[in-house]
Amino acid sequence: MLRIENLTKIYPNGTRALHDVSFEVQDGEFLVVIGLSGSGKSTLLRCINRLIEPTSGKIFWDDIDITAASPAELRHIRRHIGMVFQQFNLVKRSSVMTNVLSGRLGYANPWLSLLGIWPAADKEMALKALERVGIADKAQSRADALSGGQQQRVGIARALMQDPKIILADEPVASLDPVLSHSILQYLEQLNKDGLTVICSLHFLDLVHRYATRVIALKDGVKVFEGLPKEIDRAKFKEIYGEEAQEVRAASFEAEA
Amino acid sequence: MKTKAPKRPSPWLAGALSLLLPGLGQIYARQRYRGGAVLIAFLVVLGMVAWYGQPAWYFAPLGIWLWNVWDAVGQAGERRVSVLIPLLLGLTAAYSIGWQMVRVDFTSANWERGLAVLRPMFRPDLFERRTELNRMWTPISVPCSTTQEAPPARRQDGEKLAFATPDCAGVLETVIVSVSGMWPDTDTEIWWETNIGDDKPLGGNENAPLIVRTDETGSLTTTIRVPSTILIAQPDPTLQLTHRIYFDQRRPIGGLQFSTNGGFVVKGMTESVTMALMATFLAVLLAIPISFLAARNLMSANPFTFAIYVVVRTVLNFVRSIESLILAIVFVIIVGLGPFAGVLALAVHSVAALAKLYSEVIEGIDPGPIEAVRATGANWVQVVRYGVIPQIVPPFTAFTIYRWDINVRSSTVIGMVGGGGIGFYLIQWIALNDMRAVGAAFIAIAIVVMTLDYVSARIRERLV
Incomplete structure (x- = not known):
């Protein structure tokens, strides 16, 4: 509470x-x-x-x-506490994978994370999170190569990496087409139903x-x-x-x- | 003039006012800015012509005056009047005066000189055909001694035999030289080497190579004159000294090699590119820390840091406004001639330029990702690593490569003031009027600069 x-x-x-x-x-x-x-x-x-x-x-x-x-x-x-932003707040020049992994920084070994080395378990978790929002195939793309809706899904995947309560x-959804709003909010609704x-x-x-x-x-x-x-x-x-x-x-x- | 204030201004009155003073009529017709502009334009053109002092050019301000009257009438009648005519008049006057002032000269003498300079540049001295050398020489004594008999001017080397008749000769005396056993039907250059190793051409007026062709048996005989410029022993001018007469034959053995000057071009160009690389590297090391001090968003938090920001910015702007060529002159005085002076000059200019570009990257950083990374529970260093660095490294790299590109260009010039690199050779070739070597240098510069231009553009495309 x-x-x-x-x-x-x-x-x-x-x-x-x-x-x-x-x-x-x-x-x-x-x-x-x-x-x-x-x-x-x-x-x-x-x-x-x-x-x-x-x-x-x-x-x-x-x-x-x-x-x-x-x-x-x-x-x-x-x-x-995971956070999702209106402007997605992804590092545009980094890959989708790096952006998602950065959600894990609070748990990661500080020294290894500075070198950009991530445990296999975290990478697997990141792929799972991307799968969950339906863009696992974009993992290696640059974040700014994605459409707005896809970027917001990366934002949700990043929040999922935190094991948030x-x-x-x-x-x-304020920066997205109305048509995309539902698809994004449905992911949040699903998370809400998961507790x-x-x-x-x-x-x-x-x-x-x-x-x-x-x-x-x-x-x-x-x-x-x-x-x-x-x-x-x-x-x-x-x-x-x-x-x-x-x-x-x-x-x-x-x-x- | 403002008797009744008519609703519409009278075209006649507008015209009359403008005839009195350009622009006045337009002002009267409630076109204040147009009137002011007309007056200023008229005064500028008038001043220009008066200052130049050629009475013929007064047609331009006069034309503008007449147009201005017409314009005032038009403005009062609310008719559109084109400003093309005064514009053309003003530009014509400016260009005509400029033409005379800079003494434009397209006469035939310049064209001929231009061709004389350019023609050799189209045969750049970069490569030559690989040749093998067939050389023979004979000694000869100069001058003839009254007390001592000259040794025979004759030498045998395997098949080859060379001799001169007589065995000794004084300056400007004629000698018969012969050689046999050389390659048949081949051009042979005959030249003189003095007792101290100076080369003297024997053809023309002692200023061109003497070339004689061997016959089908590989022999030749010709007359030469002892060069006038050889040194005579002092204090005894009759002392016999041994000089040499050389016979050189060359024939191609296939393939190309760098010519002597071509080798210098390659060496100079390598030096230039390396200078640019070293200067850029030095500049990056210094510019990164400085750029943070020159970033407004980081430094405007309190008056103390803002003062640092202002000082750093001012110094950077000051340094950046001094051409690296001029800095090179200063550094040549400090560290001496050579590439190090050039590196320092390029580095100082680049620090100022890069620090400004970097600081603008830092100022333009997106706070969004930083906020997002903070929200995940990352510590300060992690925030910098994942939120800040990915945003600044690609543009930093792009600007650095761009700067290297510029530095390569500058380094080709900087040698001209003694800063090393290709320019160092170039300025000497220009002084020696060796336009073929200059042509070769131009080609090398163009190839390197164009390649770097292309490569750096492609890399920057990917980064930004």
Whole structure:
């Protein structure tokens, strides 16, 4: 169980990205965070594994206080929190295999990893992870030779290498065609069914309805909604996204419906 | 002038104003920038012509003035007027003045000199046919002594026999020389070697080889004159000294070999490429640490590091603006003539150039992968190894190869100021008017530079 208490983040330039946000995530949930661009979704996700240091507030994972962890402890905690990014964040010039293996760095022998030497078991694991997302044949390609959807699958494979208990997905489909969104989210859904906790920020309401088990909404860094996806109707949507907002439905959803 | 402020400006008034002062009419027609531009253009062209002082060229500012009146009328009438005419007038004036100022000279004398220089370059002195040498010589005494009998000017070597008659001769006296037992029907070069080993040609006005053909039995007989430039012993000018007359025959034995100058071309080119390699290597070692100090994103965290950044950048820009050729002159003074001076000059210039390129790579680094690697629980060194290095090594390598490419080009020139490499030979051949050797050097430079250009482009294509 993940418990976030009174989380606040103020950037050095004075921007208040998060203000007193508290919520809980039970193990095995698929929690979706919604909100406008700049509402604090990315900051929230990055505070959980402390890629961004929160200004105040606490984050507990079971009984471990993530916010109080020493650098070494923090690296241990991060090993179990996989992360998937909007821009995939692959090293474009490295091979897919190297990118996936880098997910294992938290476990690897530091000296051998610096020389680029990986145990056979890790390589096998990487191939399995790539197989799981259906691109094992691309292992030796350069990452930037892949399409956007394939790159995001490499990103998921990299997260899988961490043996994660939690997956943080920061708008994993915002850079992809709507048609590809479902294929990526279905991998996350599968992982969720296998017992992983997924915390994912999303833009499209229809995707929220389809995948989320629970939803929280942020507006200007403040939590404005917490509940079940079906509770978000058009009125609620307008409240979260502002009066001018028009719901854009993902094309694939139309096609499927 | 602003009596009633009519809704549309009067073309007549606009024209009249522009006649008074170029651009004024346009300003009146609410084309302030156009008016300003016309005035500046007119003044520039007028100033140019006035400064050059050729009255005939005043047609250009005059033409612009007339056009300006027409333009003002057009502007007031809201009619489009092309700026082509003043543009052409201005350019014509500029080019005509430039033509005279740089004393362009395409007269026939230059064409002839050009051909005289270029023609030998089309027969580059790079290879020669492999030949074998058949050589014979005879001694001869110069001058004839009054007290001492000259030894016989005669020498036998197996089949070959060479002799001169008489056995001794004074400067500019005529001698009959004969040789037999040589190759038949072969051109034979006859030349003089003085008692101290100087070679003297015997043909023409003592400035060309004397070539005589042997008969079908392999013999020849001809007359020569003792060269005027040979040294006479002092203080006794009558002292007999032994000189030699050589008979050389050459015939091809198939195949090609580097000529003497061709050998120098290869040596010089190898030296140039090596100089470039060493300079680039030295530069990389220094440029990598410096580039981090010159990267804005790393150094702008606090005022102290930012000050370092500004200083480093300024120094780099300063050094980069000095051509490596000029640096070479300085280094030749410090370390002496030779390739090391050239290496230092190229290295200093390259450090500045590479550090700037590297720092721009560092500035353009994508933070995404770094964030992703941090998120996996990697430690700091692992983040650098997996998030930073893969991003910077390919562009660093690409820029380094590019720099090596540039350095090879520069190193061919740097020898001209004494920095070693092919340029060192080239400047001497140019001074000696040995255009065939110059042609050979040009070919070698072109081949090496083109090859490197191609190879480096292909490698960079793969890396970037």
